[in-house]
Amino acid sequence: MISTDATCAGTAATPKDFKSPLKPIWCPGCGDYGVLNALYRALAAIGRPPHEIAFVSGIGCSSRIPGYTTAYGFNTVHGRALPIAQGIKLANPELLVLVAGGDGDGFSIGGGHVPHAIRRNADLTYIVMDNQVYGLTKGQVSPTSPRGTRARSSVYGSMESPVNPLLYTLAYGAGFVAQGIPGDLDGLAAIIEEGIRYPGFAFINVQSPCVSFGEPDNQVKVQRTRMRKLAAEGHDPSNRLRAIELAQDYGQELYTGVFYRNPNPPPTHGSQVKALQDERKALKAGAPPALSETDNHPTCC
Ligand SMILES: Cc1ncc(C[n+]2csc(CCOP(=O)(O)OP(=O)(O)O)c2C)c(N)n1
Numbered sequence: 660m661i662s663t664d665a666t667c668a669g670t671a672a673t674p675k676d677f678k679s680p681l682k683p684i685w686c687p688g689c690g691d692y693g694v695l696n697a698l699y700r701a702l703a704a705i706g707r708p709p710h711e712i713a714f715v716s717g718i719g720c721s722s723r724i725p726g727y728t729t730a731y732g733f734n735t736v737h738g739r740a741l742p743i744a745q746g747i748k749l750a751n752p753e754l755l756v757l758v759a760g761g762d763g764d765g766f767s768i769g770g771g772h773v774p775h776a777i778r779r780n781a782d783l784t785y786i787v788m789d790n791q792v793y794g795l796t797k798g799q800v801s802p803t804s805p806r807g808t809r810a811r812s813s814v815y816g817s818m819e820s821p822v823n824p825l826l827y828t829l830a831y832g833a834g835f836v837a838q839g840i841p842g843d844l845d846g847l848a849a850i851i852e853e854g855i856r857y858p859g860f861a862f863i864n865v866q867s868p869c870v871s872f873g874e875p876d877n878q879v880k881v882q883r884t885r886m887r888k889l890a891a892e893g894h895d896p897s898n899r900l901r902a903i904e905l906a907q908d909y910g911q912e913l914y915t916g917v918f919y920r921n922p923n924p925p926p927t928h929g930s931q932v933k934a935l936q937d938e939r940k941a942l943k944a945g946a947p948p949a950l951s952e953t954d955n956h957p958t959c960c
């Protein structure tokens with residue numbers, strides 16, 4: 660295991676340092692394996708020891724991911740990873756806080772939490788393993804399933820338009836929005852590392868195929884042939900309007916890389932809370948002593 664003070668001692672961390680003894684029980688070929696491997700690499704590059712990392716998830720196949728790392732993990736409640744992660748970050752701002760889950764967890768039951776984490780600019784990295792299906796509960800349509808998807812819960816085909824996670828987060832003002840695929844491990848590891856380094860709310864949508872209930876034309880091998888790297892297309896990630904334009908192709912084009920990185924990141928929620936606390940402390944230190952019990956209750960009344 661990585662030394663608890665590896666970064667101070669100058670010992671380089673390796674992906675293995677973040678691998679827990681627990682063996683993943685995902686189906687063979689599940690995209691989530693690739694996400695986990697990319698994450699190991701990203702954490703090694705960041706170099707923070709596992710005890711300085713809190714990894715929070717909701718419920719779902721993808722939400723098992725914290726247990727496969729050596730970070731402190733919390734496999735919480737369906738759809739509630741973001742509020743719990745925000746609480747952890749507020750209570751201990753020094754921690755590196757990662758959040759993960761599925762598209763159902765994040766954009767169905769938990770969809771109402773995403774805008775608030777974004778508008779607060781909570782300093783979290785949120786990784787959604789978007790397989791366009793509810794995997795754990797055996798293949799119902801999810802909020803990102805394409806219209807017409809036939810599943811156990813929609814035998815005649817889904818009649819709803821899918822949620823677009825890229826547009827959703829960009830529209831609410833997320834400072835970092837990216838997308839990756841597990842078949843491009845190097846690219847995904849680089850995106851996760853960049854998201855972690857971004858000072859503020861970072862959203863990473865991973866098109867992580869479900870081999871058991873997902874669409875056959877959206878599996879790892881097919882994705883590799885379909886992916887279009889934004890960097891190779893000459894996209895400038897500081898251009899938010901262009902990012903929004905590109906994000907509209909979600910479900911049609913498989914863009915990978917950083918859609919948007921705010922070149923002037925606004926203050927994080929934590930830094931604003933800290934500034935307020937410091938201001939209150941200074942005021943208190945300079946303020947006249949509080950009135951005593953007797954002063955507050957004069958004997959005349
Ligand atoms: C409050 C609540 N409602 C419903 C469920 C049942 N449930 C567990 S996981 C899940 C959806 C899983 O899909 P997703 O979040 O996309 O993750 P995946 O399994 O595909 O990785 C549901 C509906 C639950 N555990 N708790």
Ligand code: SF4
Pocket residue numbers: 684685686688689690691720721790794795868869870871872
């Ligand atoms: S059911 Fe799908 S999402 Fe769940 S482990 Fe299997 S392949 Fe992965």
